[in-house]
Amino acid sequence: DQQxxxxxxxxxxxxxxxxxxxxxxxxSMFDYxxxxxxxxxxxxxxxxxxxxxKDKNEDGRFTVFLNKSxxxxxxxIVPSQPGDSAVYFCAASAGGGTSYGKLTxxxxxxxxxxx
Amino acid sequence: DAGITQSPxxxxxxxxxxVTLRCHQTENHRYMYWYRQDPGHxxxxxHYSYGVKDTDKGEVSDGYSVSRSKTEDFLLTLESATSSxxxxxxxxxxxxxxxxxxxTFGSGTRLxxx
Numbered sequence: 001d002q003q004x005x006x007x008x009x010x011x012x013x014x015x016x017x018x019x020x021x022x023x024x025x026x027x028s029m030f031d032y033x034x035x036x037x038x039x040x041x042x043x044x045x046x047x048x049x050x051x052x053x054k055d056k057n058e059d060g061r062f063t064v065f066l067n068k069s070x071x072x073x074x075x076x077i078v079p080s081q082p083g084d085s086a087v088y089f090c091a092a093s094a095g096g097g098t099s100y101g102k103l104t105x106x107x108x109x110x111x112x113x114x115x
Numbered sequence: 116d117a118g119i120t121q122s123p124x125x126x127x128x129x130x131x132x133x134v135t136l137r138c139h140q141t142e143n144h145r146y147m148y149w150y151r152q153d154p155g156h157x158x159x160x161x162h163y164s165y166g167v168k169d170t171d172k173g174e175v176s177d178g179y180s181v182s183r184s185k186t187e188d189f190l191l192t193l194e195s196a197t198s199s200x201x202x203x204x205x206x207x208x209x210x211x212x213x214x215x216x217x218x219t220f221g222s223g224t225r226l227x228x229x
Contacts, residue, residue: 004157006157034217036218036220041222041223042222042223043205043207043220043221043222043223044158044205044218044220045220046217046218046219049217089157089158091158100146100163100165100171101146101209101218102148102160102163102173103148103160103218104160105150105157105158105159106157107155107156107157108157
Protein backbone atom coordinates (compact mmCIF):
# COMPACT_ATOMS: atom_id res chain seq x y z
CA ASP A 1 0.00 0.00 0.00
CA GLN A 2 1.71 3.15 -1.26
CA GLN A 3 1.19 5.82 1.36
CA UNK A 4 3.06 8.47 -0.62
CA UNK A 5 2.38 8.67 -4.33
CA UNK A 6 3.93 10.61 -7.15
CA UNK A 7 1.65 9.87 -10.04
CA UNK A 8 3.74 11.53 -12.74
CA UNK A 9 6.78 9.40 -13.58
CA UNK A 10 8.27 12.19 -15.67
CA UNK A 11 7.97 15.90 -16.43
CA UNK A 12 9.57 17.91 -19.21
CA UNK A 13 9.80 21.72 -19.13
CA UNK A 14 11.59 24.49 -20.95
CA UNK A 15 14.39 26.40 -19.29
CA UNK A 16 13.08 29.51 -17.54
CA UNK A 17 9.56 28.15 -17.12
CA UNK A 18 7.96 26.81 -13.96
CA UNK A 19 8.25 23.15 -12.97
CA UNK A 20 5.49 21.76 -10.75
CA UNK A 21 5.96 18.37 -9.18
CA UNK A 22 3.08 16.79 -7.32
CA UNK A 23 2.74 14.36 -4.46
CA UNK A 24 -0.25 12.80 -2.71
CA UNK A 25 -0.37 10.97 0.60
CA UNK A 26 -2.92 8.83 2.38
CA UNK A 27 -1.66 8.60 5.96
CA SER A 28 -3.24 11.38 8.03
CA MET A 29 -0.56 10.86 10.70
CA PHE A 30 2.10 12.35 8.43
CA ASP A 31 3.10 15.73 9.81
CA TYR A 32 6.35 16.57 8.06
CA UNK A 33 7.09 16.51 4.37
CA UNK A 34 10.31 16.72 2.42
CA UNK A 35 11.58 16.81 -1.12
CA UNK A 36 14.80 15.17 -2.22
CA UNK A 37 16.68 15.53 -5.47
CA UNK A 38 18.74 12.73 -6.98
CA UNK A 39 21.29 12.77 -9.76
CA UNK A 40 22.42 9.53 -11.46
CA UNK A 41 25.00 7.51 -9.51
CA UNK A 42 24.58 9.72 -6.45
CA UNK A 43 22.55 9.52 -3.27
CA UNK A 44 19.47 11.72 -2.86
CA UNK A 45 20.07 15.15 -1.37
CA UNK A 46 17.69 17.09 0.82
CA UNK A 47 16.03 19.99 -0.98
CA UNK A 48 13.25 21.55 1.06
CA UNK A 49 10.75 20.58 3.74
CA UNK A 50 7.50 21.73 5.29
CA UNK A 51 5.75 21.10 8.56
CA UNK A 52 2.04 20.35 8.64
CA UNK A 53 1.44 23.55 10.60
CA LYS A 54 2.40 25.54 7.50
CA ASP A 55 0.98 25.64 4.01
CA LYS A 56 3.98 27.12 2.21
CA ASN A 57 7.74 27.18 2.52
CA GLU A 58 10.16 28.95 0.20
CA ASP A 59 13.87 28.60 -0.36
CA GLY A 60 15.18 30.56 -3.29
CA ARG A 61 13.78 29.14 -6.53
CA PHE A 62 12.05 26.31 -4.67
CA THR A 63 8.65 26.54 -2.99
CA VAL A 64 6.69 23.72 -1.42
CA PHE A 65 2.93 24.01 -0.94
CA LEU A 66 0.93 21.79 1.38
CA ASN A 67 -2.83 21.24 1.17
CA LYS A 68 -3.69 19.14 4.21
CA SER A 69 -7.37 18.78 3.42
CA UNK A 70 -6.52 17.30 0.03
CA UNK A 71 -3.49 15.42 1.38
CA UNK A 72 -1.47 16.93 -1.42
CA UNK A 73 1.80 18.75 -1.70
CA UNK A 74 3.64 20.25 -4.61
CA UNK A 75 7.11 21.53 -5.38
CA UNK A 76 7.45 24.59 -7.59
CA ILE A 77 10.75 25.45 -9.23
CA VAL A 78 10.91 28.92 -10.75
CA PRO A 79 12.70 29.54 -13.01
CA SER A 80 13.70 26.05 -14.05
CA GLN A 81 17.30 25.48 -15.08
CA PRO A 82 18.94 22.60 -16.97
CA GLY A 83 20.88 21.73 -13.81
CA ASP A 84 17.55 20.98 -12.13
CA SER A 85 17.18 17.89 -14.33
CA ALA A 86 17.10 15.01 -11.84
CA VAL A 87 14.77 12.61 -10.08
CA TYR A 88 12.69 14.26 -7.37
CA PHE A 89 11.35 12.25 -4.45
CA CYS A 90 8.62 13.34 -2.11
CA ALA A 91 8.87 11.96 1.44
CA ALA A 92 6.78 12.09 4.61
CA SER A 93 7.26 11.44 8.29
CA ALA A 94 4.69 10.59 10.94
CA GLY A 95 6.75 12.38 13.55
CA GLY A 96 6.73 11.63 17.24
CA GLY A 97 9.45 9.95 19.30
CA THR A 98 8.51 6.42 18.30
CA SER A 99 8.80 7.10 14.59
CA TYR A 100 12.60 7.26 14.87
CA GLY A 101 12.68 9.65 11.97
CA LYS A 102 11.54 7.10 9.44
CA LEU A 103 10.61 8.55 6.07
CA THR A 104 8.18 7.12 3.55
CA UNK A 105 9.10 7.99 -0.01
CA UNK A 106 7.13 8.33 -3.20
CA UNK A 107 8.12 6.65 -6.46
CA UNK A 108 9.95 9.68 -7.81
CA UNK A 109 9.43 12.01 -10.78
CA UNK A 110 12.09 12.46 -13.45
CA UNK A 111 12.36 16.16 -14.29
CA UNK A 112 14.00 17.16 -17.55
CA UNK A 113 14.64 20.85 -18.20
CA UNK A 114 15.43 21.61 -21.82
CA UNK A 115 17.70 24.54 -22.75
CA ASP B 116 30.81 14.52 1.61
CA ALA B 117 32.98 12.27 3.76
CA GLY B 118 30.31 12.12 6.49
CA ILE B 119 28.86 8.87 5.19
CA THR B 120 30.41 6.22 3.00
CA GLN B 121 29.06 2.98 1.61
CA SER B 122 31.08 -0.02 0.52
CA PRO B 123 31.32 -1.60 -1.88
CA UNK B 124 29.97 0.75 -4.55
CA UNK B 125 29.26 -2.09 -6.94
CA UNK B 126 28.92 -5.82 -6.41
CA UNK B 127 27.91 -8.78 -8.52
CA UNK B 128 27.12 -11.95 -6.63
CA UNK B 129 25.59 -15.32 -7.30
CA UNK B 130 22.21 -16.49 -6.12
CA UNK B 131 22.41 -18.17 -2.74
CA UNK B 132 25.57 -16.49 -1.55
CA UNK B 133 25.71 -14.22 1.52
CA VAL B 134 26.43 -10.55 0.97
CA THR B 135 27.22 -7.79 3.46
CA LEU B 136 27.02 -4.09 2.66
CA ARG B 137 28.65 -1.58 4.93
CA CYS B 138 27.65 1.93 5.89
CA HIS B 139 30.14 4.04 7.79
CA GLN B 140 29.52 7.51 9.23
CA THR B 141 31.79 10.05 10.85
CA GLU B 142 28.99 12.35 12.09
CA ASN B 143 28.23 10.47 15.34
CA HIS B 144 24.55 10.50 14.36
CA ARG B 145 22.19 8.31 16.33
CA TYR B 146 19.87 7.22 13.50
CA MET B 147 20.86 5.11 10.52
CA TYR B 148 18.71 3.61 7.78
CA TRP B 149 18.97 1.20 4.88
CA TYR B 150 16.78 1.79 1.83
CA ARG B 151 16.56 0.12 -1.54
CA GLN B 152 15.68 1.94 -4.73
CA ASP B 153 13.79 0.18 -7.48
CA PRO B 154 12.01 1.54 -10.57
CA GLY B 155 8.37 2.26 -9.87
CA HIS B 156 8.84 1.88 -6.12
CA UNK B 157 11.04 4.79 -5.18
CA UNK B 158 12.95 4.29 -1.95
CA UNK B 159 11.73 1.63 0.46
CA UNK B 160 12.95 1.19 4.02
CA UNK B 161 14.61 -2.15 4.78
CA HIS B 162 15.87 -1.73 8.35
CA TYR B 163 16.80 1.12 10.61
CA SER B 164 18.75 1.73 13.79
CA TYR B 165 18.10 4.18 16.61
CA GLY B 166 21.26 3.39 18.57
CA VAL B 167 24.00 0.85 19.08
CA LYS B 168 22.44 -2.61 19.07
CA ASP B 169 18.98 -1.02 18.62
CA THR B 170 17.51 -1.94 15.26
CA ASP B 171 14.09 -2.61 13.80
CA LYS B 172 12.45 -3.72 10.58
CA GLY B 173 11.19 -1.51 7.81
CA GLU B 174 8.61 -2.26 5.15
CA VAL B 175 10.73 -4.64 3.03
CA SER B 176 12.86 -6.46 5.60
CA ASP B 177 12.33 -10.08 4.48
CA GLY B 178 15.63 -11.68 3.47
CA TYR B 179 17.71 -9.00 5.16
CA SER B 180 19.37 -8.61 8.54
CA VAL B 181 21.34 -5.77 10.08
CA SER B 182 23.79 -5.14 12.84
CA ARG B 183 25.09 -2.06 14.59
CA SER B 184 27.82 -2.79 17.09
CA LYS B 185 29.32 0.70 16.90
CA THR B 186 27.76 4.12 16.39
CA GLU B 187 29.63 4.61 13.14
CA ASP B 188 28.87 1.32 11.37
CA PHE B 189 25.59 -0.14 10.15
CA LEU B 190 25.82 -3.42 8.25
CA LEU B 191 23.19 -4.87 5.95
CA THR B 192 23.39 -8.61 5.28
CA LEU B 193 21.62 -10.65 2.65
CA GLU B 194 21.88 -14.12 4.13
CA SER B 195 21.21 -15.89 0.82
CA ALA B 196 20.98 -13.48 -2.09
CA THR B 197 18.13 -13.81 -4.59
CA SER B 198 17.59 -12.12 -7.95
CA SER B 199 14.76 -10.04 -6.43
CA UNK B 200 17.39 -8.36 -4.25
CA UNK B 201 19.11 -6.89 -7.28
CA UNK B 202 18.78 -3.20 -6.52
CA UNK B 203 20.55 -0.02 -5.53
CA UNK B 204 20.98 0.20 -1.77
CA UNK B 205 21.26 3.50 0.05
CA UNK B 206 22.29 4.13 3.60
CA UNK B 207 21.15 7.31 5.33
CA UNK B 208 21.95 9.03 8.60
CA UNK B 209 20.35 11.78 10.61
CA UNK B 210 20.80 13.58 13.87
CA UNK B 211 18.33 13.99 16.68
CA UNK B 212 14.67 14.19 15.75
CA UNK B 213 14.40 17.78 16.91
CA UNK B 214 17.03 18.92 14.44
CA UNK B 215 16.82 19.12 10.67
CA UNK B 216 14.56 16.34 9.50
CA UNK B 217 16.63 15.78 6.39
CA UNK B 218 18.63 12.64 5.95
CA THR B 219 22.14 12.56 4.59
CA PHE B 220 22.43 9.72 2.10
CA GLY B 221 25.43 7.73 1.03
CA SER B 222 26.29 7.35 -2.64
CA GLY B 223 24.70 3.93 -2.88
CA THR B 224 25.71 0.35 -3.59
CA ARG B 225 24.59 -1.22 -6.84
CA LEU B 226 24.06 -4.92 -6.19
CA UNK B 227 23.42 -7.42 -8.95
CA UNK B 228 22.45 -10.98 -8.09
CA UNK B 229 22.94 -13.39 -11.01
